[in-house]
Amino acid sequence: MVSFIHRTGRSIACATALVVCSTPTQAQQRRASGVPAPLSVTAARCAASTHQLLAAVREVHDRQSNVGVQSAIHLSGRLVFSGNLGWADRDRNLPVTRTTRFPIASVTKAFAGVATLQAAASGRLNLDAPIQTYVPEFPVKPELTITPRRLAAHRAGIRHWGPERDGLFTRRFDRLARILPLFAADPLLANAGSEYQYSSYGYNLLGLAVERATGTNFTRSVERQIIRPLALSRTSFDDARRPVPELTKLYSAFDLTRMTPEGYAELPAGTPLTGVPARDYSHNMAGGNMSSTAEDLVRFGGALLRPGFLSRREHDMLFRRPQFAGGPSPMSFGFFASAAGSERRLSISGANPGIMAALMIYPERDLTVAVLANSWGYGARSGDMTDALPKRLADLCSPVAPHPKP
Secondary structure, eight states, rough: OOEEEEETTTTEEEEEEEEEEEEEEHHHHHHHOOOOOOOOOOOTTTOOHHHHHHHHHHHHHHHOOOSSEEEEEEEEEEEEEEEEEEEEEETTTTTTTTBBBBEOGHHHHHHHHHHHHHHHHHTTTEEEEEEEGGTEEEEEEOOOOOOOHHOOOOOOOOOOGGGGGGGGOOOOOOHHHHHGGGGSOOOOTTTTTTSSSOOOHHHHHHHHHHHHHHHOOHEEEEEIIIIITTTTTTOOOOOOOSOTTTTTTOOOOEEEEEEEETTEOOTTTOOOOOOOOOOGGGGGGHHHHHEEEHHHHHHHHHTTSSSTSHHHHHHHHHHOOOOTEEEEEBSSSSSOOOOSOOOOOOOEEEETTTTEEEEETTTTTTEEEEESSSSSOOOOOGGGIIIIHHHHHHHSSOOOOOOOOO
């Protein structure tokens, strides 16, 4: 194994084997965007060079004036790229590294979806049983029979957050059952069951059904059945009372105290991104309360490329849009599944103030891509960081595969 150090115009880079790391110079630290040089890992199997991949990440990162970003690609059973830009803590000049943890917001739903399929494969959870089979205290709704399958696909008619959420960020929920009173008594939405109606509350009810069916605390079940077997050593459920090692700080180009019809008001162009205060997301335990790294996420995605970690039956369900009266749902079990006739792909993204996260899985290319950002930068609503960029990285690394005909 050969180690070397080389100096480029504005940075010092060091490398051991395939790992390249760069430290920011004082000049870089003074840049308005606060972006030091990247750390990356490459392997020859990826069609694009490290520089091409990093350039694609940096273009979005710089355009949005983000503070820190992490990305990774898993191809043909190997980690082939891990790129890190900017700061994990701008005030302390701590750069993003491959071990920096990022909150992953609704990417948590992917873990909940896989845990649901595992419980079904074991015979302990019936995906089509009334939810009261597992959560008897949840009221029967006259409009629709709610089932785990419907909850996973967002076809249960349960509402999403309302104005009450602002008061939840300072509350601690140590059990999924204690989240139920926030929404259990509410009527279902209009057209319940016949339309896709996104609901994080629904995913917390689903997580509670998995917990009751398996007889194991939901978070502990995910740790035992997914996190430990896949050696996701930097992935965990968050507890706002206990600091997460190497967790990034969060930043925003939006005024989180002022709302507009489009959402939070964007700060004037050129204004430095402001820090986002710490928030407790335990009210979304099964739908958005985990942190991870890009490398851990692509390892998780790599386990789902083919049957094995999941049985063939459950694996097929994961990649197929479930059918209901009124048409298929775009989400299967924690992931959005591509439409029939197109290239098979699973995708899930998440966003909370200062958080953008995405994971994409391409089985025909044997490829998974993850992108994590610690900022809501300028133009963050565009989806460039969580949709266009992961697709761009996938296409750079592995050309588009022919998709099966319907």
